Amino acid sequence: MYLKQRVVENRLIGHPSQGIYKLVLSGQISKTAQPGQFLHIQVSATQDPLLRRPLSIAGINRVKEEVTIYYKVVGRGTDLLTRFKENDYISVLGPLGTGFTIPQKGELLLIAGGIGVFPLYSLIQAVDREQVKIHLFWGGENIDFLESADLKYILNTGVNLKISTMDGSLGHQGLVTDLLQAGIRDSGFADLNHNHLLAAAACGPKGMLKAAAEICLKNNIPLEVSLEERMACGIGACLGCVCTVKGEDGNLKRKRVCKEGPVLKAEEVVWDAKS
């Protein structure tokens, strides 16, 4: 869909130094959006910057007809996005791409690096919590970042949260994938796994995704990863945002992060594609 969506709110949350904003849009998109899909947002009506910005959906409220996005100001595009005020209209393409599988039963492991936690928020909301227990392993730079990325929201969801920071200001000091490894080792996941009741989803930097993929593969846990790539069209036409995958015949193939992705099965992704 190609639509004008009304801005309900667009404000800085947390520490100004972190530059993380929450944007709530009202309109049709909420009706069909799925966790893991993204919106392609036009930040400027002038021709510079030229392209739309792809941003993951972090919340879907079909009753209020709203979708929520969190974004961190990293450049001119996201800086321009901060200028939209309540009741302004934004040109949005979406919802786009293929999202997460929503597990119906058992336990779900979520692995997030930094702002990669945002698309997982929508997955947490969509899961039937009576049937599925969620464990979130979340790593960030420091406590300021985690608080600014809506740690309070995560605490309110009641998921089993394990935190790591690079500087040790909150939780385990080190990598989030260390926590994942320890979590799998110390839990009774193996039995669940045997009965196909264990699944995992991850979003974050490529290095983290690759490490999470190796851990999950070793433990036979099906993992879905939400990928990021520079995009132009966002709908599968330009082939700008491809990811290399291993096809069923063993040959290398491309998938479009914007179309077949952004969520792909970890086992098919070729992490160190050179060509």
Place this chain on the structure above:
Amino acid sequence: MQKVDMTTELAGMKLRNPILTSSGTYGFGEEYAPYCPVSFLGGITVKGITPLPRLGNPVPRLAETPSGLLNSVGLENPGLEEFKKSYLPKLESLDTAVIVNISGFSLDDYALMAAAFQKDSCIAALEVNISCPNIKHGGMAFGTNPKSAEEVITVVRKNTNLPVIAKLSPNVTDIGEMARAVESGGADGISLINTLLGMSIDIHTQKPLLANKMGGLSGPAIRPVAVRMVYQVYEAVNLPIIGMGGISTWQDAIEFMLAGASAVSLGTVNFVNPMAPVDILSGMEEYCLKKGYGSVRELVGLAH
């Protein structure tokens, strides 16, 4: 209200209007269908096809620049056999003219590609890519030397009965010379411009942003270069021109027609505004109406 005749004819193709979409920006026609029905378009030009499938270049393939976009997709495509099997049947059903863009790495490749498409299919014309900046051999190498450009077009002309459109590279000193070369080779039309070779460097990593280092620049940034080249080619040859390069608004489209284009092609703008063809068409029609033209064809070359 009096209607303006928006139909046009070029290189043996009858088009419902002069708006086409550019190869590599519009997939195989189905991606944009939910946003802009193809029946609004004069025609579409599909992604460049090569004899064998190609994975294309590694990522990053894209870099945004001021009012522009660098790409180095590197002709990723399913190859001739798969294209004919899986994509051509879907193109048959499209309510618009379909131009197939062909590419190769040798004269034999171009001969093979041309022979694979004849008038008995749904294809309206072949666009010959002799100007891709993103592959190491062939592509642009053919399109920057008048002699080899003429040879490629001669070979394609011999092997197909479809209209042959030569897509020219702007990465040359004298675009008029290139246009004359493809005219001698037997082209029925010329499309220009392909992307301008460019580069962007990440000042933090201190390395080129594109994995392929260099890429093709498109978007509004290149429009004045494209308008100039269309103007020059219009004076150099007697072939109809499909003008492209950074067209974003109906005003831009009119500018290309005044420079000498019989039709215009939209590329990068689709990424920003998928409804652009519809907006541009209605703007062009209104312009003709206000200026008192009964047919959009009357605009071609008026700037000369």
